[in-house]
Amino acid sequence: MYTARIYFNFIWFFIKCFLILATFSSEQIKYESILETHDKYNTQNTGNKSFQGGPTLAYVTPWNNRGYDIAKIFKGKFDYISPVWYNIHRRSTNQYELTGSHDVDHDWIKEISSQVDGQRRVKVVPRFQFQGWTQIDYQMLITELNEVDSLVNTLSLECRKQGFDGLVLEASYVILLRNFIMRLGAKLHDQYQELILVLPPRKPSIPHFTADQLDDFSQFVDGFSLMTYDYSSHEAPGPNAPINWVEDNILSFTPIMMNRDKLLLGMNMYGMDFYQGRAEHITGNTIIKKIRQHKPIIEWNENWGEHYFQYQENGISHIVWYPSLKSIESRLRLAEDYGTGLSIWEIGQGLDYFYDLL
Template identity: 35%
Template sequence: MPPRRRDRRNYPPPDRPSGSDHPGRDSWTRSRAASTPRFPSSASLLVFSLAFFLVVGSLTVYRGSRRRPVAATSPALSVYERGLVKRDVSFQEILTEHGRVSENKSGRHFPNPVLAYITPWNSRGYEIANLFNSKLTHLSPVWYELKSEGKTLVLEGRHNADIKWISEVRMNGHSLVLPRVVLEAFPAELLLKKKQWTKAIDVIITECKEMGYDGIVLESWSRWAAYGVLNDPDMRSMALQFIKQLGKALHSVSSMADAARHLELIYVISPPHSEKLGEYDFGPQDLQQLSDAIDGFSLMTYDFSGPHRPGPNAPLNWIRSSLHMLLGDSNSDAHGQARKIFLGINFYGNDFILSEGLGSGAITGRDYISLLEKHRPVLRWDDKSAEHFFIYSHDNVRHAVFYPSLMSISMRLDEAQDWGAGLSIWEIGQGLDYFFDLL
């Protein structure tokens, strides 16, 4: 029996500027995702049909009735109480309401863990983390890279660390601070030499102790795929053993902020790339093998579409298919691991160019609001992907914009809760303020 959804008994049923120069996911990850096909069969049909519609304007989608702009309401009311979580939404409504949030910023509607990424190039993320601290259980500032310099391992990124902000976060709430560490070290230097394992682990734990972190979020799987590590059974086995050893070492150390807790390890994983698991995919066996040593898995269920395949950011049926492939059905042993999954949701969007050659650019909430103000578009809802989008033209060039909405996020939160999973948000500085009423 699936867990209960978020309590909505009190709500109607749902029917400083960022200055970011780097919206969306990291450039390395995004470029790889854009070039890698990821098509469950149903999602494949969706993307091609959406792309066809966007190019020739022939797909029929749900528009709903036009409504008058919503009158200003008290900011004390949540987005559910204001009736804003719906399919039929207008640009006027978003422009009027996106900055209004409930005065009860500490109340949580989503009961499971929430991991929020913060990037050093987007100061708005730091502000949001403080403002909505009670809704976020884990904060992961994107600060570190572990690199090879000859035969030496070097942890770069301490210059990004903001000690004052960490202190403010801990004064305002109980969120754990686990900076992200990207493993850039050459696999041949790290994985083939057990002494290097010890050095890498010592460097990471020393940094956690000196800076007072609660653990780390480790990203290495996509890098290892690029180096060809994962299709070599022996190298893959050593890679998994290294992660397990790191996790166990972190668990042996108490957090400086709370001696009753050990340091945590959350591991970043990509969703399957096709209906059949490939040699580079992180699958159920990998999940089971690492489960005892890992506190959570940050599943990157976004970046489904790309410049040459315009469409939704993260179709709901694709998210559901990815969870089934990783966890199996509700009767499988792996399904019990869903509580360790932080289901990825994007707070950025994409602006696709549909003529004069395909292209795209990631957009933040600030960009999205500017587009709504300038073009005053009709927002459309697609039932298959469960996402809103709109079409506009600029200098005779047609564009399609996909950006999260209250309805699209709410449905993904319900999906996560049905599985018993948590959330990971990339990244909180790129969203609209009223998104946090949903959490």
């Protein structure tokens, strides 16, 4: 009886692997295969990194708690984990306040940063985002060295006190903040910590960071988290990150191989639901509910390299663009071909079987 049970479990494991492989290898996927396999992953491979490009950074947010568990389960897949914990406020002249330290979980940090294979470990680099800043606030940081030193000291002290491996910085007017970012990078490097800078993607309507500027900043920045997602909007529904647009961003920021290992190509784990001139983010749990309820026909757009489906709810037409194994694999191969890294927004939003590919 015991032998028969082992044999059955062995056969069932290979059936699940076949279903997942079939879902991945075909552009034409059925909703049934997603419902059957979305929460299955290879438990023997959670500590092994499959992606052969540069470093992989994964964001975790407090409002999607599943990300904390994913970080623990798949920590061997990631080089950096960036919990979205901190906001930076300017209160008055040379006075800065950091909010969000109440979210810091040292037990979780200890668990995810323990060694994976006897030597490699994940680096914890929380995101610090400028919050509620006025143009005058930015102007003071751009022009006044005392302001720069005050904020650099505030950030570096928090990293040292909490035992972080560095930080991810997200701010507007990045180009104008060169002096601040340079001094922050130098201070963190003195503490054996790293600085990763968030960059918006290249779009025609937005002034963008140039390849020369990225080359300049790379002297004091360890990585650039490029937000290559949110391509479409309620005004123009469509894919989250068309693959040729993603490739254009790689070539725009790094036209030659130099610094490509510092470029962390953004990859979304969420989707978008468009209806009646609106656009709503949709995460893994919700996508499974929608698929189970509406049993949609899932279609592949070859030009954009993404899956989508349509459904009707309360007489209203919806179109949903959401990552799939096929779309993720395409972007992983693109990053490998160009030698870039990855920045994943964010691991609490995806489906479990996505992480087998990383």
